[in-house]
Amino acid sequence: MEDKSKKFMNPYLAGIFIGIFMVLAYYFSGEGLGASGALKSVVVATVDAVNHDYASNASFFKARVGGEHSPAKTWLVFEVLGVIVGAIISAAFAGRLKMEIGKAPKITNNKRLIYALIGGALFGIGSQLGRGCTSGMVMSGMGVLSLSGFIGLIAIFGGGYIIAYFFRKLWI
Amino acid sequence: MGPLFPQELISEEINILIGFFIGIGFGFFLEAAGFTNTRKLAGVFYGYDFVVLKVFFSAAITAAIIMFFLNHYGIMDINLTFYPQTYWIPTLIGGFIMAFGFIIGGFCPGTSICAAVTGKIDAMIFVLGAIIGIFGYAFSFDLLWKDLRNSGAMGRVNIAEWMGISDGLFILLLTIIAAVAFFAVSIIQKKVVASTNYKL
Numbered sequence: 001m002e003d004k005s006k007k008f009m010n011p012y013l014a015g016i017f018i019g020i021f022m023v024l025a026y027y028f029s030g031e032g033l034g035a036s037g038a039l040k041s042v043v044v045a046t047v048d049a050v051n052h053d054y055a056s057n058a059s060f061f062k063a064r065v066g067g068e069h070s071p072a073k074t075w076l077v078f079e080v081l082g083v084i085v086g087a088i089i090s091a092a093f094a095g096r097l098k099m100e101i102g103k104a105p106k107i108t109n110n111k112r113l114i115y116a117l118i119g120g121a122l123f124g125i126g127s128q129l130g131r132g133c134t135s136g137m138v139m140s141g142m143g144v145l146s147l148s149g150f151i152g153l154i155a156i157f158g159g160g161y162i163i164a165y166f167f168r169k170l171w172i
Numbered sequence: 173m174g175p176l177f178p179q180e181l182i183s184e185e186i187n188i189l190i191g192f193f194i195g196i197g198f199g200f201f202l203e204a205a206g207f208t209n210t211r212k213l214a215g216v217f218y219g220y221d222f223v224v225l226k227v228f229f230s231a232a233i234t235a236a237i238i239m240f241f242l243n244h245y246g247i248m249d250i251n252l253t254f255y256p257q258t259y260w261i262p263t264l265i266g267g268f269i270m271a272f273g274f275i276i277g278g279f280c281p282g283t284s285i286c287a288a289v290t291g292k293i294d295a296m297i298f299v300l301g302a303i304i305g306i307f308g309y310a311f312s313f314d315l316l317w318k319d320l321r322n323s324g325a326m327g328r329v330n331i332a333e334w335m336g337i338s339d340g341l342f343i344l345l346l347t348i349i350a351a352v353a354f355f356a357v358s359i360i361q362k363k364v365v366a367s368t369n370y371k372l
Binding site for chain 1: 174175176177178182187188189190191192193194195196197198199200201202203204205206208209210211212214215216217218220223226227228229230231232233234235236238239242248250252253254255256257258259260262263264265266267268269270271272273274275276277278279280281282284285286287289290291292293294295297298299300301302303304305306307308309310311313314317318320321326328329330331332334339342343354368370372
């Protein structure tokens with residue numbers, strides 16, 4: 001019998017549904033579907049909780065703290081809490097809720113985890129500099145035909161194809 | 173007429189609650205499409221699995237087509253949304269840094285969150301890395317990033333307008349390009365999978 005945890009939804013159908021949820025996000029809230037912005041809110045809220053004086057004066061933080069709500073109470077944070085719930089529901093139905101390390105067969109677990117840490121850090125920096133990540137800036141930007149989304153698309157995916165050869169041993 | 177929240181037609185509380193439910197849909201379909209699997213994601217760069225390209229373009233084009241009609245028939249004014257402003261220099265440079273992050277780390281922020289909460293240890297480490305990266309960025313903002321982040325400001329730029337064509341024509345061209353790409357990658361994927369014995 002085929003392992004149902006390796007059966008995925010038709011990618012075009014999944015894409016159409018994600019597109020519909022993006023339209024709902026814009027229609028109700030005027031927002032695209034994001035992710036990195038919520039991580040930024042977590043960082044801002046943490047720094048604000050630890051040292052409010054610093055956060056009120058340092059230029060990265062001061063625009064984001066001092067409002068009437070906690071910097072963690074943003075639309076994106078709640079959207080990402082929803083993403084967490086949605087992913088768990090889908091994984092539970094598909095039998096994919098289990099602890100494991102995803103990687104190509106040829107590399108060791110430690111190597112994979114070190115590269116995941118480095119890659120995450122780079123994505124964290126890049127998403128702040130580039131004003132959003134693959135979902136919030138590129139996919140959602142493309143949905144409203146923002147030039148910014150298409151520049152991001154070329155930079156992330158075009159850039160990826162340029163450098164993929166040098167990192168092929170991580171994946172194949 | 174939409175968008176509702178920017179025109180104060182719904183309260184902040186309702187808006188946040190709606191955000192939560194929209195997130196559930198987004199997370200559900202990301203997981204269902206296999207976006208918690210780092211090998212499937214990286215496959216787009218090596219030709220053995222193009223799920224990223226298929227989902228990504230289907231989603232963006234579906235949204236673009238629906239919003240084009242909503243805007244056209246006056247059901248939603250796209251100009252009233254929090255439309256992403258274009259700062260071409262930081263987006264290009266930041267995007268290239270994200271390309272390294274994607275290839276080295278095997279996720280992007282949204283997919284890593286889905287994967288981390290469904291038990292992928294590599295994704296938990298990626299999320300930790302992303303948070304460390306944002307901390308590092310925040311604390312070096314004045315020194316390294318502030319001027320660069322605000323360079324290349326172009327304001328709100330619609331790509332179709334920028335190219336001098338109508339929105340409808342641009343969406344049509346984008347859809348044709350995507351359809352050709354979908355067809356091409358399905359052939360490439362078959363060939364690569366056959367030659368590499370790729371199995372999930």
